[in-house]
Amino acid sequence: MSTVSPGFTGRRRSGDDLPPGQYLTHDFPVLSAGPTPHIQPEHWEFTVANEAGETIRWDWKAFTSLPSEKITKDLHCVTRWSKLGTEWRGVSLDVLLADVETAADFVMVHSYGGYTTNLPLEDLLDGQAWVAYEYDGEPLHPEHGGPARLLVPHLYLWKSAKWVRGMILSDTEDLGFWETAGYHEYGDPWKEQRYAGD
Amino acid sequence: MERTAIRRRLTWQVGTVTEVRDETASARTVVLEVPDWPGHLPGQHLDVRLTAEDGYRASRSYSIASAWTGTTIELTVEQVPDGEVSPYLVDVLKVGDPLEVRGPVGGWFVWKPEQEGPIQLIGGGSGVVPLMAMLRAHAANESTQQARLLYSVRKPASVIYVHDLKEVAASEDVEITFAYTREAPPGETRPPARVDAELLKSVTFPPEDQPTVYVCGPTPFVETVADLLVEAGHDPARVRTERFGPTGGPR
Ligand SMILES: Cc1cc2nc3c(=O)[nH]c(=O)nc-3n(C[C@H](O)[C@H](O)[C@H](O)COP(=O)(O)OP(=O)(O)OC[C@H]3O[C@@H](n4cnc5c(N)ncnc54)[C@H](O)[C@@H]3O)c2cc1C
Numbered sequence: 001m002s003t004v005s006p007g008f009t010g011r012r013r014s015g016d017d018l019p020p021g022q023y024l025t026h027d028f029p030v031l032s033a034g035p036t037p038h039i040q041p042e043h044w045e046f047t048v049a050n051e052a053g054e055t056i057r058w059d060w061k062a063f064t065s066l067p068s069e070k071i072t073k074d075l076h077c078v079t080r081w082s083k084l085g086t087e088w089r090g091v092s093l094d095v096l097l098a099d100v101e102t103a104a105d106f107v108m109v110h111s112y113g114g115y116t117t118n119l120p121l122e123d124l125l126d127g128q129a130w131v132a133y134e135y136d137g138e139p140l141h142p143e144h145g146g147p148a149r150l151l152v153p154h155l156y157l158w159k160s161a162k163w164v165r166g167m168i169l170s171d172t173e174d175l176g177f178w179e180t181a182g183y184h185e186y187g188d189p190w191k192e193q194r195y196a197g198d
Numbered sequence: 199m200e201r202t203a204i205r206r207r208l209t210w211q212v213g214t215v216t217e218v219r220d221e222t223a224s225a226r227t228v229v230l231e232v233p234d235w236p237g238h239l240p241g242q243h244l245d246v247r248l249t250a251e252d253g254y255r256a257s258r259s260y261s262i263a264s265a266w267t268g269t270t271i272e273l274t275v276e277q278v279p280d281g282e283v284s285p286y287l288v289d290v291l292k293v294g295d296p297l298e299v300r301g302p303v304g305g306w307f308v309w310k311p312e313q314e315g316p317i318q319l320i321g322g323g324s325g326v327v328p329l330m331a332m333l334r335a336h337a338a339n340e341s342t343q344q345a346r347l348l349y350s351v352r353k354p355a356s357v358i359y360v361h362d363l364k365e366v367a368a369s370e371d372v373e374i375t376f377a378y379t380r381e382a383p384p385g386e387t388r389p390p391a392r393v394d395a396e397l398l399k400s401v402t403f404p405p406e407d408q409p410t411v412y413v414c415g416p417t418p419f420v421e422t423v424a425d426l427l428v429e430a431g432h433d434p435a436r437v438r439t440e441r442f443g444p445t446g447g448p449r
C-alpha cells in the first residue's frame with residue numbers, strides 16, 4: 001500500500017548508514033518514563049542472579065575495578081533519532097557474566113526507579129553489551145543513566161536500561177516495562193521492530 | 199512502576215483530514231477520520247507517516263489530543279522551524295488529504311478514568327496536548343476526581359486550546375494555572391518566569407494528597423519540573439513523564 005502525501009517532499013536528513021525510519025541528530029535527547037533517579041555511586045550496586053537464584057554482587061568500587069573498555073557505537077532510539085559514533089567506557093557483560101552458571105535463555109534487567117526491560121541472553125554476550133559508566137570521557141550524567149547504564153547498541157535504546165541495578169536470568173521470556181506497554185519484545189532497529197507484532 | 203497490558207499488532211491506517219484549526223500562529227489542530235480507529239486512552243500517541251512522490255518516507259510521533267472514542271481523532275502540532283514533518287502538518291496538509299497513522303501507542307503516560315486520586319497535570323508548550331486529552335476525558339466521563347493543570351507557556355498568544363481550556367476550567371473539579379515565561383498578560387500578578395519550586399508549591403496538589411502527576415513538554419522543562427516534584431516529596435513512582443524533542447544542546 002502506498003499513500004502519497006500531497007505536497008510532501010521531505011528534508012531527507014536520514015542517511016544510508018541509518019536504520020530505516022531513523023534520522024540523524026547531533027544532540028542527545030533524553031527519554032524516560034519518570035523523574036531522573038539520582039543515585040550516589042557509594043549507594044550503587046549491581047547484581048546478577050541466575051535462574052537458581054544464586055546472586056553475584058558488585059559495589060561501585062568492585063565494579064569500577066573490573067577491566068573496562070572504550071566503546072564507540074551508534075545509537076538508535078525508537079522515537080526515530082539516531083546518534084552516530086558515541087563514546088563510552090564500560091564493563092563488558094562478558095566480564096560480568098563470566099562466573100555465572102546458567103543455562104537460561106532470557107534476562108530481565110532491573111533499574112533504580114523500577115524500570116525493567118527484557119533481552120535474550122545471547123544478545124548480551126560476545127562483545128555486544130556493556131554496563132557503561134562514562135560518556136565522552138566524563139562520568140555518566142544522571143539524565144543519561146548515571147552512575148551506570150546498560151548499553152546494547154544493536155537494539156533500540158529502550159533496551160539499554162538507564163540507572164541499571166541488576167539482571168535476573170530466566171528460562172522463560174517475561175516482558176519489561178515498555179514491552180508490556182506495546183513495544184516490540186526484541187527491538188531490532190534494522191528490522192524496524194518498534195511495536196508489538198512488527 | 200505498575201504494569202500495563204496493551205499488546206496488539208499495530209498496522210498503518212489511512213485517515214482523511216476533515217478539518218484543520220489554527221490554535222496559535224505556529225500550532226494547528228488536525229482532525230482526522232480514521233475508519234478503523236480502535237479507540238485510545240487519553241495520553242497515548244500515534245505515529246504519522248508521510249510519503250513523497252518518489253517513495254521517500256518520514257515518520258514522527260504525535261500525542262492524541264481528543265479523548266472521545268469513535269473514529270474521529272485530533273492531533274495538535276507545533277511547528278518546529280526547519281523541521282521535516284511538523285511544517286508539513288501545520289502548513290501544507292489540507293482538508294480532504296489522506297494521512298497515514300499507526301496507533302495508539304504507549305500505556306504508561308495515560309489517565310484511566312477509574313484511577314483513584316487527584317490528577318496533577320503539568321505541561322510546557324505543546325506538552326499540553328496529551329494533558330488536554332486527559333482533561334477532555336475527565337469532562338466526558340463526568341469524573342469528580344480533582345484535577346489541576348499548570349501550563350507553562352511563553353506568552354498569552356502561545357496558549358493552545360484557549361477556548362477549550364476555559365470550558366473545562368468552568369467545572370468545579372478542574373483548576374487551571376498559567377505560568378508565563380516571557381510575557382504575562384495585563385493584570386497577571388506573577389512576573390514572567392519559569393516554573394519553580396515556589397509556584398509548584400502554591401498551585402499544585404501537595405504530596406500528601408497523593409496525586410498522580412503527569413509532566414509533559416520539552417526535555418529541559420520535564421527534567422526540571424520532575425526533579426522539583428521529587429524534592430518537594432512526591433513519590434517518583436507517581437510522577438509520569440513524557441519528553442518531546444531534543445535536549446537543546448549536546449551533553
Ligand atoms: C511521544 C511523543 C509525542 C509527541 N507529541 C507531540 C504533539 O502532540 N505535538 C507536537 O507538536 N509534537 C509532538 N512530539 C514531537 C514530534 O514528534 C516531532 O519531534 C516534532 O513535530 C518535530 O518534528 P519535525 O520533523 O518537524 O522536526 P525534525 O525534522 O525532526 O527536527 C528539526 C530540528 O528541530 C529540532 N527539534 C525536533 N523536535 C523539536 C521540538 N519538539 N522542539 C524543538 N526543536 C525540535 C531537531 O533537533 C532538529 O534540529 C511528540 C514526540 C514524542 C516522542
